[in-house]
Amino acid sequence: MNQSYSRGSSLPLRLFLAVVCSAGLMFLDRYTDSSTQLRSYLTTAVSPLFYVASLPETLFSGASEQFMSQQAVLDENARLKETLLQQSGQLQLLRYLQQENEKLRALLGSSAVIEDKRLVAEVLAVYSHPFSHQVVLNKGTKDGVTEHQAVIDDQGIVGQIVSVGPTSSRALLISDNTHAIAVRAERTGVRAIVEGLGQWDALRVMHLPHSTDIREGDRLLTSGLDGRFPEGYPVARVSKISQDASQPFMVVYAEPYALLDRIRHVLLLSNTPRMPEQPEEPAAGAAPQEQP
């Protein structure tokens, strides 16, 4: 044990070095752009760990599927067929509407909506640390994933891709503290920005003046004005409004549609940033709603 004493003297020095190194890392990561590349390399390096970590769950769900009774499978199959039929029925109408919409847009002389390509990905790991709401997905550059792609599930917007490795990628959820998304209220068309709070079931609608027409239950859709998310996808439902005249703005909370804490499969939308190069209404639509 004498050994530990003889080397104990350098402990403060080692701490000093560690503190200096971490401060450097933090600065590099937060205030410069160079870390994006580094982070994608590091994500690649540790991605086997995510595969190992999700192994028990994969095995477990595989086993439970294996032992599912035939009746349950048949029931599920019938149910799925029914939904498929219903949805393909709706899809037929959608095709027609899309065509009509394109024609109308052409008549108006506005830019056409580019059809999105989609990619299904599976969630490898959800990290639930309150300070970082991120998920790791099992698709990477090899599958054509790029940064800033929008991620959705069957209910609504989930988040966006922030770093990509060859076989895995990392998505930032809309509930993360550092995330903001431009939305529009479906009922009134009021534009706003929705920020994450670090909570799974609550987002905050920022900077709405007290006179804004917004009600509990209003659907908030993406407005596409942030240049990241395509227009028209559901984001959240207004859940709580408190009007306190002492506050400069209304305090509005919204509940995300996507079940952020139990996502399993997600869709990646290819990013077709339809930035309004020729604004449809020259003056009125030019209010900048960009987020940093």
Added chain:
Amino acid sequence: MRKAGRIGFIYLSLFVALILTVMPMPQLVKLARPDWVLLVLMYWTMALPQRISVGTAFFSGFIVDVLVGTVLGVNALAFSVVIFIVAQHHLKIRNFSIVQQSLLLGLLLALYQLLLFWLSHFLTGVYFMPQYLWPVVTGMLVWPWLFWLLRRYRRQLKIQ
């Protein structure tokens, strides 16, 4: 060769702790997930401070940063500070009873959470919520079992 295998056990335990840190879990369990890596590091620092101390803590913290997606260096710094305190006082902490150890470790885990919150607040502006402190409680509850398990293997493999 056998000696290398014994040292390998330390890193194996750290590796398992890292996997437990990112393993998918139900939401309720996840909120209260103990800080496995820090607990394992604390044990090894207490038992073998000449092998595992601030340096290992820094690198483990860095890997946790990469896995978790926090700003790089946040966990590395918090781990280093906490492990520094453990390494400085390892002889005292070793002599405590297991309950006293748990209580003291609770304080250190709370310090870790606080450091993490301060740094994240400074860097990304997070809000504080009391449920962030659940890992402190679960960490204290897990400690006696972890201590017992790791000590058993350390003695069996005669790691020094």
